[in-house]
Structure formats: structure tokens, C-alpha cells
Amino acid sequence: MKPQLFAHPFSSYCQKVLVAIYENGTAFDYRMLSPDEAGTVEEWQSIWPIKRFPVLKDGENAVMEATIIIEYLMLNYPGTVRLIPQDPQAALRTRMMDRFFDNYVMTPMQKVVFNQIRPETDRDPYGVKEAKAMLDDAYAWLDGVVAKTEWAAGDTFSLADCAACPSLFYADWVHPIPETLPNVRAYRARLLARPSFARAVDEGRPYRAFFPLGAPDRD
Known part of the structure; x- marks a missing residue:
């Protein structure tokens, strides 16, 4: 199952994560947060009552905060672009x-x-x-x-x-x-x-x- 990203494309912190995802071509499901997607918004709020996005859901794992999401992806879905150096x-x-x-x-x-x-x-x-x-x-x-x-x-x-x-x-x-x-x-x-x-x-x-x-x- 692919990780799910609860996000909006005009959000600055969502863009931060999307850049990392696009750099590595990471497969994911985009869960669009908008008034037209009431079920998605409700699920997002149940995962993270603080109501800030993006949020990554990966199986039973919920990951909050853009930097931590990127670090999580680097650990669990590494690609050809290493965004955090080994040194x-x-x-x-x-x-x-x-x-x-x-x-x-x-x-x-x-x-x-x-x-x-x-x-x-x-x-x-x-x-x-x-x-x-x-x-x-x-x-x-x-x-x-x-x-x-x-x-x-x-x-x-x-x-x-x-x-x-x-x-x-x-x-x-x-x-x-x-x-x-x-x-x-x-x-x-x-x-x-x-x-x-x-x-x-x-x-x-x-x-x-x-x-x-x-x-x-x-x-």
C-alpha cells in the first residue's frame, strides 16, 4: 500500500514535502484537503486534531510536520536523490x-x-x-x-x-x-x-x- 499525503497544493509546507516526493518519484496517494472532500478532511482531523497539514499516513503510522515527513520518507522510501547526507x-x-x-x-x-x-x-x-x-x-x-x-x-x-x-x-x-x-x-x-x-x-x-x-x- 502506498503512503497517503493529506495536503493542499497551494500550502507552503505541503509544497516542501511534495518537492521531496517529486525529487525521488516516490509513489503516494494524494489526499486533497478541500471543502469538496469532506470525508478526507474528516479523516485528516481524526488523525491530527491540531488541524495542521501536511500529514502522512503510512499503514498504521501517522507522521506530522513537513521536515519529519521528509525524514520518514528518506528512511522508509529512499530514492536516488539523497536529501540528507550520510556524513x-x-x-x-x-x-x-x-x-x-x-x-x-x-x-x-x-x-x-x-x-x-x-x-x-x-x-x-x-x-x-x-x-x-x-x-x-x-x-x-x-x-x-x-x-x-x-x-x-x-x-x-x-x-x-x-x-x-x-x-x-x-x-x-x-x-x-x-x-x-x-x-x-x-x-x-x-x-x-x-x-x-x-x-x-x-x-x-x-x-x-x-x-x-x-x-x-x-x-
Whole structure:
């Protein structure tokens, strides 16, 4: 039986997992989370009452959180693309960069997006200002990192790049990467050109009208 992924194609963390799956051509059943799939949504909520996605169901195993799902797939459904290096030091660097993208790019990006969804009276301009400042700091630091390597954790596409794909994709919509940081802009372009992420982006394209801040006419 193939593992089942409860996900939505426009979700950033779902895209992170889908990139890993597409890199290795892993066979899976896509359990689409949408209002039209009430049974799937009900099953997902019964598995994970926290109601966050993606969730992977593999037989009796339920796996939550995008990074852990990717690690689980690497252990149980390994493919030709090794997304976590065997060398412990290289693996540590990869995991550190994965956390960097989730915590310092994805999180502030989502803070800006979720603020837009709130009722106007409950919005947090100061929090948005803080989030954009964090993105500026993250972009500036990353520019030095990717000036030296093709990918986030070295010269091989890895878990860190799976995290970078949706993080930088949506963050640049929310708070554009400055032209003064050409290495980050070039790295984002390399990610968009990667077939696995290009596929994930295309699958999410029909839902762009739902982006709370308005999706730019690019990418």
C-alpha cells in the first residue's frame, strides 16, 4: 500500500514535502484537503486534531510536520536523490539550514499573510513590521551563504532546499528580495527552475486568487 499525503497544493509546507516526493518519484496517494472532500478532511482531523497539514499516513503510522515527513520518507522510501547526507557533519548543516528557512523565512512570511486574514480591527502592524525586519535580516545572511554554494547546504540539492523552495517563493511575494542581494535572487531562480519545485508551483497555480495579499503577476 502506498503512503497517503493529506495536503493542499497551494500550502507552503505541503509544497516542501511534495518537492521531496517529486525529487525521488516516490509513489503516494494524494489526499486533497478541500471543502469538496469532506470525508478526507474528516479523516485528516481524526488523525491530527491540531488541524495542521501536511500529514502522512503510512499503514498504521501517522507522521506530522513537513521536515519529519521528509525524514520518514528518506528512511522508509529512499530514492536516488539523497536529501540528507550520510556524513554527520554535512547532515547537521543540512538540518540547520532547514530550520533556518522554516523559522526565519517561512514563519515571518506567514505572520504577514495571516495578519491580512484577520479582521482589520485585530491586525498587528507592529508585528508585521517585525516580521519584515526578520526577513530582511534572513535575506542578508542568506546572500552570503549562497554566494559560495549552488544550493543551501552545499553543492547538492537537499532537505534544506526543499524548505527553501516555498519559503523564498512566497516570502518574495510578501516582502520582495532586494536587488542589492543578487545571490539570494539567483538562488530563488534556481529553485524555481528545479523540475520538482516547478511541478509543485504549477499544481498550486489555480489557487493563486486566494492569496490574501494578492499574488503578483510573475513566477
